[in-house]
Amino acid sequence: MPAKKIVQSGLRWLVVLTTLAACTKKESYLAPANDLVLNIPSHFPSPVYNFETDNQLTIEGVALGKALFFDPILSNDKTISCASCHFPEAAFSDPGKAFSEGVFGRLGSRNSPAMFNLIWHPSFMWDGGVNHIEVMPIAPLTDFHEMDMDWADILSRLNESEFYKREFKKVFNDVIIDDQKLLYVLTQFMATLISSNAKYDKWARGEVQLSPQEQQGRQLFMNQCNTCHQAPLFSTFDYKNNGLDSIFLDEGRALITLNSNDLGKFKIPSLRNVELTYPYMHDGRFSSLDEVILHYTDGIVPSPTLAEELTDSFQFSITEKKALKAFLLTLTDWEFVENDAFRP
Ligand code: HEC
Ligand code: HEC
Numbered sequence: 001m002p003a004k005k006i007v008q009s010g011l012r013w014l015v016v017l018t019t020l021a022a023c024t025k026k027e028s029y030l031a032p033a034n035d036l037v038l039n040i041p042s043h044f045p046s047p048v049y050n051f052e053t054d055n056q057l058t059i060e061g062v063a064l065g066k067a068l069f070f071d072p073i074l075s076n077d078k079t080i081s082c083a084s085c086h087f088p089e090a091a092f093s094d095p096g097k098a099f100s101e102g103v104f105g106r107l108g109s110r111n112s113p114a115m116f117n118l119i120w121h122p123s124f125m126w127d128g129g130v131n132h133i134e135v136m137p138i139a140p141l142t143d144f145h146e147m148d149m150d151w152a153d154i155l156s157r158l159n160e161s162e163f164y165k166r167e168f169k170k171v172f173n174d175v176i177i178d179d180q181k182l183l184y185v186l187t188q189f190m191a192t193l194i195s196s197n198a199k200y201d202k203w204a205r206g207e208v209q210l211s212p213q214e215q216q217g218r219q220l221f222m223n224q225c226n227t228c229h230q231a232p233l234f235s236t237f238d239y240k241n242n243g244l245d246s247i248f249l250d251e252g253r254a255l256i257t258l259n260s261n262d263l264g265k266f267k268i269p270s271l272r273n274v275e276l277t278y279p280y281m282h283d284g285r286f287s288s289l290d291e292v293i294l295h296y297t298d299g300i301v302p303s304p305t306l307a308e309e310l311t312d313s314f315q316f317s318i319t320e321k322k323a324l325k326a327f328l329l330t331l332t333d334w335e336f337v338e339n340d341a342f343r344p
Contacts (some may be wrong), residue, residue: 005132005134005135006130006131006132006135007129007130007135007136007138007139008129008130008256032170032173033056033058033059033060033061033170033171033173034058034059034060035056035057035058035059036057036058036059036061036062037057038057038119038191038192038194039194040194041194041196041201041232042205043196043201043204043205043232044117044120044196044232044233045120045232045233047119047120048119048120048121048122049118049119049132049133049134049187049191050119051191053134054184055134055184055187055188057188057191058171058188060167060170060171061171061184061185062185062188062189063167064164064167064168064170064171064185064188064189065185065186065187065188065189065190066189066342066344067167068082068182068185068186068189069081069082069083069186069189069190070082070083070344072084073157073158073161074141074147074149074154074157075102075103075146075147075148075149076103076104076147076148076149076153077103077104079103080101080102080103080146080147082137082140082186083344084100084101084102085100085101085102085140086112086114086115088337088339088342088343089276089337089338090114090273090276090277090337091114091115091116091195091273091276091277091333091336091337092114092115092116092193092342093111093112093113093114093115093273093276093277094111094112095276095277095278096278096279097111097279097284098111098279098283098284098285099111099283099284100112100146102143102144102145102146102147103146103147103148104148106144106145106146106148107145108143108145108146109145109250109283110126110250110282110283111126111279111280111281111282111283111284113126113269113277114269114270114272114273114276114277115190115193116193116194116195116270116272116273116333116336117193117194117196117233117270117272118133118136118190118191118193119133119190119191119194120233120237121133121237122237123237123267124136124139125139125267126250126252126266126267126282127239127253127255127256127266127267128239128253128256128267129255129256133187133190133191134183134184134187135183136186136187136190137182137183137186137187138183141154151179154179154182155177155178155179155182158177158182159176159177164177165177168181168185171185192342193336193342194336195272195273195333195336196232196333196336197333197334197335197336198272198273198330198331198332198333198334198336199214199330199331200231200327200330200331201232201333203330204231204232210330211326213322213323213326214323214326214327216319216320216323216327217320217322217323217324217325217326217327217328218327218330220316220320220323220324220327221324221327221328224296224314225271227309228242228268228307228309229268229269229270229271233270233272234270234271234272234331235267235268235269235270235271236268237267237268238267238268239252239253239262239265239266239267239268240265240266240268240307241263241264241265241266241303241305241306241307242266242296242300242307242310243295243299243300243301243303243306243307244264244281244285244295244301245264245301245303246301246302246303248263248264249283250282250283251263251264252264252265252266253265253266253267261305262305263303263304263305264303264305265305266281266282271328271331272331272333273331273332273333273337274289274328274331274332275289275328275329275332276332276337280292289325289328290321290325293316293321293324293325296310296313296314297313297314297315297316297321298313300313
């Protein structure tokens with residue numbers, strides 16, 4: 001049995017240790033469903049999640065996970081689905097909104113992150129409060145500001161639905177829908193969200209050239225940004241304080257570790273598709289990439305936990321700023337955001 005899968009929510013002073021049906025035997029999940037093999041991009045490292053558990057990736061499982069992702073039945077007032085805050089056309093972020101609206105118009109206090117390449121993430125949430133993709137959906141499903149459900153209600157709604165009874169049976173060859181099965185199929189859909197066909201990727205595979213301006217931007221990026229936003233995933237997924245504040249309204253990683261050395265540190269976001277995932281930062285404070293670049297050149301606020309890399313602010317000329325932005329725009333993966341497989 002792997003390490004415990006944990007959902008912690010520092011913001012809400014709540015700790016949930018999952019006690020999901022442990023180690024269900026594979027035999028009981030033997031289903032006529034068709035196996036699916038994920039195409040792992042050749043220029044990516046190995047994923048951290050690879051379906052070595054009892055979760056068997058199947059075409060039917062992914063389709064069911066997708067149906068659930070877009071279905072408001074999983075929220076208290078039946079108006080909010082996962083996709084209400086994670087829009088496919090914006091790389092599964094909530095474009096233009098600093099904070100997303102959950103059930104009954106409730107607002108959260110963090111910006112909805114984009115969703116792609118999740119099987120490479122060692123942890124989830126801006127503060128890393130969730131340590132495993134299979135338990136990730138528990139947080140939004142039960143959060144007061146998001147979907148505000150409890151497990152009993154979720155399971156009774158699903159078990160009363162003829163559609164879901166039939167679809168779950170196709171995947172698991174079993175008519176009873178439980179929490180583990182729901183989490184498995186949501187994980188299956190999330191796992192398929194692989195973004196690896198931006199102009200940058202085509203360049204990395206030797207298929208296209210970058211323009212001279214994009215090349216200049218790439219050089220600047222490799223020198224100044226890549227230690228944290230490391231290619232090809234454009235994040236190391238570590239936690240850093242990138243100099244937004246000296247007084248931390250949101251304590252970030254420290255809410256989970258309870259360590260003052262982690263005050264104001266947040267999970268480094270991937271910059272893939274960053275053109276589409278505005279506004280930026282954990283609280284959506286910047287609405288454009290120009291503002292973000294200005295932050296790194298002129299706005300770094302010193303504090304005891306500020307990342308070393310950022311103690312000397314970056315000096316970019318106007319031409320260099322434009323080049324950096326041009327490079328960031330090569331990270332937009334139109335094939336990913338326009339892929340019908342990820343639409344309802
Ligand atoms: C009301 C808006 C809302 C809804 C509905 C919602 N999310 Fe989110 N999601 C967020 C916010 C905000 C965060 C960041 C929370 C934090 O860091 O504390 C987040 C974080 C995530 C992350 C972590 C991403 C990362 O890079 O760490 C994943 C994965 C995710 N949500 C999947 C889902 C799934 C699956 C559902 C449906 C079961 C869902 N979300 C429903 C707003 C929402
Ligand atoms: C020391 C690590 C570090 C370095 C170096 C760094 N960043 Fe960041 N970056 C972060 C962290 C951490 C965040 C999230 C901070 C938050 O939300 O509180 C972030 C956020 C961003 C965002 C917002 C993304 C989003 O989805 O909200 C952009 C854009 C960005 N950085 C671009 C850059 C660029 C361009 C450079 C180089 C000039 C750079 N970063 C250098 C750590 C770093």
